[in-house]
Each structure stands twice: as structure tokens, then as C-alpha cells.
Amino acid sequence: MERTATGPAAAASAPLSGAPLPDGTAVVPVPAIADLLDGMPRQRHATTPAPASEPALAGPRPAAPLPSLPFPFPLLRPWRLLPTPTGTPFTFAYVAVLAVTSVFAALADPALVHTLHQDSSTDVAHLVRTPGLVLLASALWIAGGVLSPYALAFVLVLTALERRIGGARAACVFLAGHVLATLATEVPVGLAVLFGHLPATSLHRLDYGISFGVAAGIGSLAGLLRPWLRWPLLTLTAGTLLDDLIAFQDPMTNWGHLIALTIGVASWPFVRRWAQSAQGCGEL
Numbered sequence: 001m002e003r004t005a006t007g008p009a010a011a012a013s014a015p016l017s018g019a020p021l022p023d024g025t026a027v028v029p030v031p032a033i034a035d036l037l038d039g040m041p042r043q044r045h046a047t048t049p050a051p052a053s054e055p056a057l058a059g060p061r062p063a064a065p066l067p068s069l070p071f072p073f074p075l076l077r078p079w080r081l082l083p084t085p086t087g088t089p090f091t092f093a094y095v096a097v098l099a100v101t102s103v104f105a106a107l108a109d110p111a112l113v114h115t116l117h118q119d120s121s122t123d124v125a126h127l128v129r130t131p132g133l134v135l136l137a138s139a140l141w142i143a144g145g146v147l148s149p150y151a152l153a154f155v156l157v158l159t160a161l162e163r164r165i166g167g168a169r170a171a172c173v174f175l176a177g178h179v180l181a182t183l184a185t186e187v188p189v190g191l192a193v194l195f196g197h198l199p200a201t202s203l204h205r206l207d208y209g210i211s212f213g214v215a216a217g218i219g220s221l222a223g224l225l226r227p228w229l230r231w232p233l234l235t236l237t238a239g240t241l242l243d244d245l246i247a248f249q250d251p252m253t254n255w256g257h258l259i260a261l262t263i264g265v266a267s268w269p270f271v272r273r274w275a276q277s278a279q280g281c282g283e284l
Helices: 008-013 030-036 089-107 110-119 124-129 131-140 149-165 167-194 200-204 211-222 227-247 251-266 268-279
Strands: none
Touching: 089 131, 089 149, 089 167, 124 131, 124 167, 124 200, 131 167, 149 167, 149 211, 149 268, 167 200, 167 211, 167 251, 167 268, 211 227, 211 251, 211 268, 227 251
């Protein structure tokens, strides 16, 4: 015998539309039944669908990535202060060469070292005879050795500059300061000797080292820094160089440092354009 459902279960399984039942009677639609029953609350239809709730078991949303902080921030990325063979090949190779020459200068016979320094000097006499050779050779020595402040400044400044504009362009900035500041200080000496204002011994003035290139690198790097770091760096550097000039211990070299710093500042339009093309950001 076939079983038929009766009672509430049957009512729940019955169609909700006006389709006829087996006995021929039609089912009254649900809204009509609701109208016949007093006190039955009607369902309110929202004009806009409510936002679907997130699953209860859904994990926390991933946090938005923090904005990357530009270099230099030594407390966050101290390893970027030092040169590496892959990241800054020019600075790394140059530091290696300077380390070798500094060790040699410290351990070799002082007379031999003095002779090499004289042969590498960018004085007027050497610039007239072999300008290209002495301009390159003079940049292979550190005046004062590896403990010189310019040695530390060379590592930090050239590393930061090369990371921003590339090795070839950083080399151009360094050489521009080294060569132009050297010529700017030695040419007046030659003219002064020519016109009798200085003795002939001034043509053989000992002049070598990397300080002019470092000063130009500082001035150039300042153009890539944020203003809150740019101007204090320039003020401190210029103040130190002016203090050395006022001391009048080596006025020609001190003038060369200021000229090299000015050359670095004058390179700001170029280094900013290079930084934008190399890394998409003109400031550090």
C-alpha cells in the first residue's frame, strides 16, 4: 500500500504555487495565506541585497605590505653601506686596488714609496709631460693611508652613488672631480710661476690621492638625498673644508676640495636623470 504524507510534512512538501492538487483543489499562494492570517508579520524586501558575510572559518586578511624605505637607512639595511662584487663592482674593485696600494705603502721601503708618490704626483711638471698617466696614477693612492677620513668616505659615498646611478656613471663623477679640480688648482700654479709670482719649485709640488674625487662624490650624492639629509651633509662637508682652508696649511689642496664639491653639486641634473633611468627614483 502506498504511503502518503499528511499533516505539516505534507503541507511543507506541497507546491507553493497555484498548481492543483490531486483532488482538483488549488493551493492558495503563500502571500494570500499571509493576508488571511491576522498578526503574521510580512517579510520586508530590501531594496539592495545585503553584503554577504565572510565565512566564519576564514582566516585574517593579509596585511598590506609596508612601503619600502629608500636607502640609506643603516639601521634597516646596513649591508648596503658596503660594496659588493655584484652590486657595486666598480667601487668593490677600486677599494681592492686602494687596499693593495695602502698595504704596500705601509710595508715597503719609505724611499721607494716616496719615489712612487712623486712619479704619480699631478704637479705642473708631470701634467705637462704625461697628463693622462699621472691623473690616473695619482688616484691609486690614499693620502694618509686606510685610516684617513677620505678612505671611509670613499667607501660609503661611492657605494651609495653606484647603487643609484651605476658603476660607469659613478666613475664619471669621481673622475670629473679628480681631474677638473686638479686642473683648476695646478693650472693657476703654472701661470703664477710663468709670471714670476711663485718660485719654480712650485712646479714639483707633491699632489696625489683620492680626496678630490671623494669631495665630488659627496656633492653629487647629496643631490639624490632627501632635503632633511641633503643640506646637513652639504653644510657639514663645506664647513669642514672651509675650516681647513682658513687654517691655511695647504691652501691649493683645500681650494681643490671646495672646487670638487662644487663640481659634484653641479652634476645634480645629470645624476638625478641617471638615477631615474636606472632605478625609477630620483631621490634616496
